[in-house]
Amino acid sequence: MSVLLSDTFYEDVPTLDEVKHEISSIVGLREIKRHLEAIVEKIIVAEKDASDGLKVLPPKPFHMVFVGNNGTGKSTVARILGKLFYLSRALSSYAVTEMQGNKKMKDAKGGVLLVNIDEEDPINSKLVDEIIAAMDEGDISIIFAGTYKALNQYMKFNNELYKRFSARLQFDDLTPEELAMILQKKASDQGEDGLICGFALDSSCSTIDIADKIAALAPESLRRLLNAHLLDQMLIEARKVAERSGEKTIFLRDLAVGIHSGGQIYKNLLNL
CATH class of the missing domain: 3.40.50.300 (P-loop containing nucleotide triphosphate hydrolases)
Incomplete structure (x- = not known):
């Protein structure tokens, strides 16, 4: 695949x-x-x-x-x-x-x-x-x-x-901490093509906390299969949660929903 x-x-x-x-x-x-x-x-x-x-x-x-x-x-x-x-x-x-x-x-x-x-x-x-x-x-x-x-x-x-x-x-496959670091780098891109342009991660979204959420909410089998390819959809889903609440800040709770929802989208897409 x-x-x-x-x-x-x-x-x-x-x-x-x-x-x-x-x-x-x-x-x-x-x-x-x-x-x-x-x-x-x-x-x-x-x-x-x-x-x-x-x-x-x-x-x-x-x-x-x-x-x-x-x-x-x-x-x-x-x-x-x-x-x-x-x-x-x-x-x-x-x-x-x-x-x-x-x-x-x-x-x-x-x-x-x-x-x-x-x-x-x-x-x-x-x-x-x-x-x-x-x-x-x-x-x-x-x-x-x-x-x-x-x-x-x-x-x-x-x-x-x-x-x-x-x-x-x-x-090698990326660890949850490495995935968290990449996710933070992607989130910091505020250019027109940035995934969450106009939105920002809250300070509660530390590398350690994001890594913990990824480890808990994204199945290891899915992480091993897709690694960093998972992250774009996770950020997009987290942005949607923030948009629904009228916020321009993505809090850790929003990101947790995005991590879970993004993983589910790929699981359904790949029939896992």
Whole structure:
């Protein structure tokens, strides 16, 4: 089961300082953050060598496997890697293109191709051959993302595919406290596209209290299945509660209703 749609992400031309800030802002994923920070340090060293007049050869793009459930940050990290590969001159583009692993091959435009693998999808042998050919051409970086079961099933289909991956990153499920921290970050976005634009969380909505509500009201099985993907609907439902009471402040009691209602919506949607 995948909740991600095929798309291409274009963002402003990245700077190293902006990417470093993005990495530091990631909630959880401690080991993965260290991996990203190591790439940043390599870019810094290369830039210094170049400024000192030394010849610096850009690294070759490499291919990776992201193992984890939905909502654990795989797309976010893929976009950061796309920027790092671009800044290191390994890739000519920082765009990240997403696609499902049983659909038509997409043009990654010299950037990163993020292939989402779902264990329920039939394997498209023609697509696998096209992906292998794209890997060998060497002008894009391909990342396979999915659960361990889905990826293992896909890799067993073609041993030549598995051999071409250079790194494997594990994305652990988010804890209730990590989910609470992400929810607070989402709630603080008061831009026009913010989920609760015009509303604010009350001071009673501390990280610890939100985490307790998530742990109590959102079933662990649902959290493991969707992780951060649950949070948008929870905030939307909490905002509705505040609107009905004529408030512009979302209190902890409102958020508790939103957490429960948002979880129920997904349970019904997924027939759980």
